[in-house]
Amino acid sequence: MSLANLTKPWAATSYGFLDASAKRELRRKMLKAIAVPGCQMPYASREVPMARGWGTGGLQVTLTLVNRNSRIKVIDQGADDGVNAASIRRFVSRVSGAAETWDTLDASIVQSRHRIPEETLRDDQVLVLQVPNPEPLRGVEPNISIARQMHADADYGKLWLTLYEQIVRKGRIMQGAGYPSMVNGRHVMTPSPIPRWDVPKLNMARHLTFLSAGREKRLFAVPPFTRVEPLVFSDRPYQVEEHADLVCQRSGVSGYFMNELPVDGGGSTFEVSDSNLGIKAIQRAQGEPTVIGPTWYRNGEFSA
Amino acid sequence: MAYVATRGGEKAIEQAERLFRQDLGTIDAERVETIRRTMPYLIDRVMGEASLYSEELAALALAQTGGELYEAVLVLRAWRTTQPRIAVARPVRQSELLTQRRISAAFKDIPGGQILGPTLDYSHRVLATDVLEGKPFAPPEVDRADRAAPQHQPSLADWQREQGLVAPVAEPQVAPEDIPDLTREPLLFPASRAHRLQSLARAETGGVLALGYAAMRGYGNAHPTVNELRLAEAEVVVSHPRGTQFAAGRVRVSQAEVTAKEKDGYLGLGFAATFGWNEVKAIAAATLDLNSDDAPVGSAMHEEFYLYHTESVEASGFCIHFKLPHYVTFQSALDAMRDAKARAAKANAPHDEPAATRQEEPAL
Numbered sequence: 300m301s302l303a304n305l306t307k308p309w310a311a312t313s314y315g316f317l318d319a320s321a322k323r324e325l326r327r328k329m330l331k332a333i334a335v336p337g338c339q340m341p342y343a344s345r346e347v348p349m350a351r352g353w354g355t356g357g358l359q360v361t362l363t364l365v366n367r368n369s370r371i372k373v374i375d376q377g378a379d380d381g382v383n384a385a386s387i388r389r390f391v392s393r394v395s396g397a398a399e400t401w402d403t404l405d406a407s408i409v410q411s412r413h414r415i416p417e418e419t420l421r422d423d424q425v426l427v428l429q430v431p432n433p434e435p436l437r438g439v440e441p442n443i444s445i446a447r448q449m450h451a452d453a454d455y456g457k458l459w460l461t462l463y464e465q466i467v468r469k470g471r472i473m474q475g476a477g478y479p480s481m482v483n484g485r486h487v488m489t490p491s492p493i494p495r496w497d498v499p500k501l502n503m504a505r506h507l508t509f510l511s512a513g514r515e516k517r518l519f520a521v522p523p524f525t526r527v528e529p530l531v532f533s534d535r536p537y538q539v540e541e542h543a544d545l546v547c548q549r550s551g552v553s554g555y556f557m558n559e560l561p562v563d564g565g566g567s568t569f570e571v572s573d574s575n576l577g578i579k580a581i582q583r584a585q586g587e588p589t590v591i592g593p594t595w596y597r598n599g600e601f602s603a
Numbered sequence: 604m605a606y607v608a609t610r611g612g613e614k615a616i617e618q619a620e621r622l623f624r625q626d627l628g629t630i631d632a633e634r635v636e637t638i639r640r641t642m643p644y645l646i647d648r649v650m651g652e653a654s655l656y657s658e659e660l661a662a663l664a665l666a667q668t669g670g671e672l673y674e675a676v677l678v679l680r681a682w683r684t685t686q687p688r689i690a691v692a693r694p695v696r697q698s699e700l701l702t703q704r705r706i707s708a709a710f711k712d713i714p715g716g717q718i719l720g721p722t723l724d725y726s727h728r729v730l731a732t733d734v735l736e737g738k739p740f741a742p743p744e745v746d747r748a749d750r751a752a753p754q755h756q757p758s759l760a761d762w763q764r765e766q767g768l769v770a771p772v773a774e775p776q777v778a779p780e781d782i783p784d785l786t787r788e789p790l791l792f793p794a795s796r797a798h799r800l801q802s803l804a805r806a807e808t809g810g811v812l813a814l815g816y817a818a819m820r821g822y823g824n825a826h827p828t829v830n831e832l833r834l835a836e837a838e839v840v841v842s843h844p845r846g847t848q849f850a851a852g853r854v855r856v857s858q859a860e861v862t863a864k865e866k867d868g869y870l871g872l873g874f875a876a877t878f879g880w881n882e883v884k885a886i887a888a889a890t891l892d893l894n895s896d897d898a899p900v901g902s903a904m905h906e907e908f909y910l911y912h913t914e915s916v917e918a919s920g921f922c923i924h925f926k927l928p929h930y931v932t933f934q935s936a937l938d939a940m941r942d943a944k945a946r947a948a949k950a951n952a953p954h955d956e957p958a959a960t961r962q963e964e965p966a967l
Contacts, residue, residue: 312685320787321684341789346680351920353927376931383927385613413931431924442901443911444792469943470950475936494935514917516789540938559934572931 315362316394321345325363325518329509332520337482337527338450339433344516354387355513357410357429361391364408364425369397372406377414377556377572384412401575404592413476415497417555417573418592419603420506422523428491430512433519435479435489455487455530462530472535481528488519490527496539496556499601501527543599545569550577551584554599623669630666638662647855647879648672652915653679654786654805656854656878673919676807680916684786691779693840693848695856697758700835705756708829709862715756720834759831760860760872770869792907799895799906803888804877807915814909815887823894823904825863827886830872832859834880854878859885861893 313319321343328342347355347362365371373388375381379401387410392399400406403416410427420426436446439457449455458479465473476492480501490498491510501508501521511518521527531537546553548568555576557569571577582589595603639646639662649661653676660679668674704720707713731740763769785801794802803811819827834857838850858876865871873893875885891909898904912918 316685318685318687324787341791343786343788345684345786346677346916347684348678348681350677350923351917352922352924353920355920376928381928382616386616389613412927413929431921443907445900470946471939471943473936473939473943475939476932492929492932494931496935514921538942540935541942542938556931557934558930559937 312394314395315365316347316390317345317359317362321359322363325359328518329360329363329520332509332518333507333522335486336522336525337486337488337519339488339517339519341516342518344513347513349387349390351514352431353383354410354412354429356511356515356518357412357427357509357513358387358391359513360427360509360511360518361387361408361410362394364427365391365395365397367396368407369395370400370405370407371395371397371410372400372403372408372416373410374414374416374574375412376558377416378574380574401578403573403575404590413492413494414556414572415493415500417571417576417594417596419595420500420504422505424506426506426508428493428508428510430489430491430510430517431514432477433489433510433512433515433517435477435487450486453485458487459530463532466532466535471538472531478529478537481526481530482521483525484528486519487530488521494540494556495529495537496542496596498527498529498537499539500595500603503527504603539601543596547571547577547580550580552577552580554596555594627667627669630663635659635662635666638665644880648808648881648884649675649679649879651877651879651881651884652676652805652807653683654801654878655679655683673915676915677920688784688787690841691782692851693779693842695837697833697858698755698761700756700833700837700856701754701853702756702833702835704834705831706829707759707831709759709831713759713831714762715753718752718756756833763830763870768870769872770867790910794906794910799892799910800875802910802914803875803892805915806884806888806910806913807918808881808884810913810915810918811884811887811891811909814903814913815890818890818894818904819887822902823890824897825871825873825890825893827861827863827873827890827893829886830860830862830870832882832886833857834882855880857881857885859889861886861889863893 315322317325324343328340332338332340344356344359347358349355349358361371371388371391372379373384373391375384378384388399391397403409403418403420406424408425408427409416409420410429412429415426434443434446436449436458439461440446440449462472462474465471476494477489478495478498479487480490480498482488488510490501503524503526504521505523507523508521509518510520529537540556542557543554545557547557547570549570552571556572558572559567559569561567576591579589579591583591595601639658642665645665646658646661649665649672650656650658653661655661660682661675664675664679668678702718704722705715705718707717734740760769764771783795783797785798790798790802817823818825834855836853837856839852839854840848841851842848856876856878857880858874859882861873862870871893873889873891875888875892877884877888891904894904895906902908
């Protein structure tokens with residue numbers, strides 16, 4: 300036995316890019332985040348070879364979870380071929396040897412910016428959401444120390460008040476994406492800037508979700524079978540985007556979240572935001588063998 | 604299946620990067636060395652913001668990013684964070700610094716003397732256009748002083764402490780490995796003094812200047828007097844596993860100590876230090892430190908505000924991320940807006956609905 304055969308061969312970086320100390324810290328924080336659903340855990344958030352705000356938080360979680368048997372799907376705005384999604388997916392597979400996939404059903408880890416896929420995630424899948432601003436109270440309290448205290452006190456009055464004021468002024472809650480939601484009846488979190496359409500997918504879901512903000516150095520989690528309830532008043536039901544009746548002009552699917560494409564001369568057409576769902580629908584229409592999994596929405600209605 | 608122009612996947616991003624790199628041409632050791640040799644203050648600034656002291660790597664980062672400073676700092680930080688932390692150097696003491704420039708605006712003369720050192724402070728800022736006309740500028744030689752300035756200088760604050768002008772300090776006894784390390788831990792508030800000074804040391808020069816300047820102009824309470832400003836070289840003293848201490852090399856450092864007025868019977872002091880020679884950053888950062896403790900929470904002079912917003916990699920990254928597609932969030936906001944407008948139109952339509960169905964605020 301010699302020192303040489305006790306050590307690993309030299310490599311420029313560790314497996315999965317992050318070194319062991321960074322991963323160890325992340326794993327501890329991820330476990331803490333699971334233990335206290337929706338509560339933001341500060342972490343060191345090392346620099347990665349990607350600009351802050353471009354998915355570095357999600358990337359660090361993915362790099363900590365990944366192994367050689369992983370199958371990685373990365374989407375941006377629902378699309379696998381978005382330039383940044385492609386860049387992240389290529390980086391993860393290059394430093395980990397994990398397989399790349401576009402198919403939600405095939406993925407073991409789904410890293411996403413701004414969307415949750417339409418096909419229902421299973422209990423053997425992990426969703427990693429990229430988070431620009433982890434603090435749902437930022438709009439009412441920009442100071443982190445004070446906001447932290449408010450979370451500790453479950454003091455969400457100011458947040459409720461802004462929602463109420465919107466109803467008074469505009470007749471409805473005007474919050475677009477990133478709808479503040481109560482997790483496990485205790486911590487209000489931002490579900491990241493996913494549309495309101497996607498928030499119900501987190502409630503009592505079978506899969507584990509990590510939400511990670513690299514720039515802001517905070518991560519939080521929604522464990523499987525955990526309540527995620529959008530903040531709403533009892534007489535004002537939660538409203539998702541009115542996309543139920545829209546039809547994708549490319550794939551013909553309907554009842555899913557759509558991208559709106561302005562058309563010359565006025566008006567709009569639509570295409571399905573979950574791009575791989577659209578691709579699979581087209582493949583099926585062309586008679587190719589394609590498996591489309593069960594979806595959270597059926598006929599435009601949430602029905603999980 | 605490319606949907607819209609902003610997507611194009613792997614090929615597009617590869618070609619876009621090639622275009623950027625093609626414009627910069629071949630990067631070789633000579634180019635890196637030229638940058639290192641001719642741009643020492645730029646190198647210093649980049650090393651400070653990257654919190655990585657290596658002139659060679661800083662020059663390489665500048666070469667491969669074409670001088671895009673935020674990108675240069677990011678590649679250095681991303682490289683730095685993969686490196687193991689093999690030793691913690693002995694704390695640097697002012698009296699041990701090889702001091703090349705040291706000035707105080709608080710006193711006409713100070714123990715150890717004022718040493719101007721290399722500076723453009725009193726130069727006339729005239730662009731040397733002759734160089735472009737084919738007349739190279741060869742700087743005149745420096746006349747040697749009759750008596751060499753002492754290499755080491757005492758700390759002015761120590762003298763002030765002896766005079767009872769500055770509050771005495773009890774030096775904290777912390778094991779080297781227990782010193783908080785901002786590069787391995789998140790910044791939390793209230794920040795430890797170590798974290799605050801580390802964060803300022805790696806802060807973006809322009810950002811520190813903007814907020815420090817705001818403090819100087821009057822958004823802070825304290826108008827700084829430069830108690831002591833130093834440009835120096837510090838020995839990096841580390842312990843050998845056998846226990847002997849040795850200098851592993853020297854790093855250029857700047858440090859500034861600023862003071863204002865009496866606080867609790869003593870002069871308040873603000874301090875900052877950074878890798879490299881960067882006087883503007885050191886003075887501005889020390890001013891922020893000076894103003895920090897009395898600053899109202901939420902103000903630009905409060906540590907949470909200025910430490911967060913002068914973080915080069917975070918601030919620049921977030922700024923450029925707005926180039927990424929945001930059409931899901933936009934669509935979501937649009938949906939709410941259209942619905943609200945439709946409701947308003949319906950509500951305002953004359954006699955469209957019976958008044959009884961409209962909700963009224965109950966009278967108090």
